[in-house]
Amino acid sequence: MDLHSILAFTLVAAIAIASPGPATVMAINNSLAYGPRYAVWSSLGNACGLFCLSAAAMSGLGALLASSEWMFNAVKVLGAGYLFYLGARQLLTRQPILAQQIQPDGTVQAPSRKKLYKSAFLTAATNPKATMFFTALFPQFIDQGAALLPQFLLLTSIFMGLSLVSLSLYAAAAAQVKGLLTRPAFSIWISRLVGSTFIGFGAAILAMRRPVS
Secondary structure, three states: OOHHHHHHHHHHHHHHHHOOOHHHHHHHHHHHHHOHHHHHHHHHHHHHHHHHHHHHHHHOHHHHHHHOHHHHHHHHHHHHHHHHHHHHHHHOOOOOOOOOOEOOOOOEOOOOHHHHHHHHHHHHHOOHHHHHHHHHHHHHHOOOOOOHHHHHHHHHHHHHHHHHHHHHHHHHHHHHOHHHHOOHHHHHHHHHHHHHHHHHHHHHHHOOOOOOO
């Protein structure tokens, strides 16, 4: 794999990652609710989920999803269902963001790092759209005449690194306007917006159609 291919892949990946998705919404929400440090754990979970998806694409699962109607639909429903669950949980909360986290002694109760990581990992790993993206993207940049494993690790590392940087920037930006967004007049609407966005992403996944070869 030459330098030109690596740079071209990096550019394409950066454009794709910069577009907001479920992981972005999750990073912003966690940053607002618990602080940017907690958003790091959900960002790591997303990156590990992306690694699993890229590995699945390289192993042929992406091609299998493209060729198997029932498997594609099963993964699609699973991913959409999880996003619906996350969205409904936000919409049904009766308290504004942060209010439900503050204890009587003034401390903030945040979920465990493991829970934040797991939630983001599941969000990424159950996204069939990302699997199809990797399946379509990797062959365009991989040198079939060279060893595949080093190329896979390099491209996946670039993608994961860009994802971590992008989500960290979104989380940091959210932290800068936290004082405004978490005011009582705004915070309940932020929770509703986050919930509606998750449901919107779930609906978009549910509306996906299997690529026809």
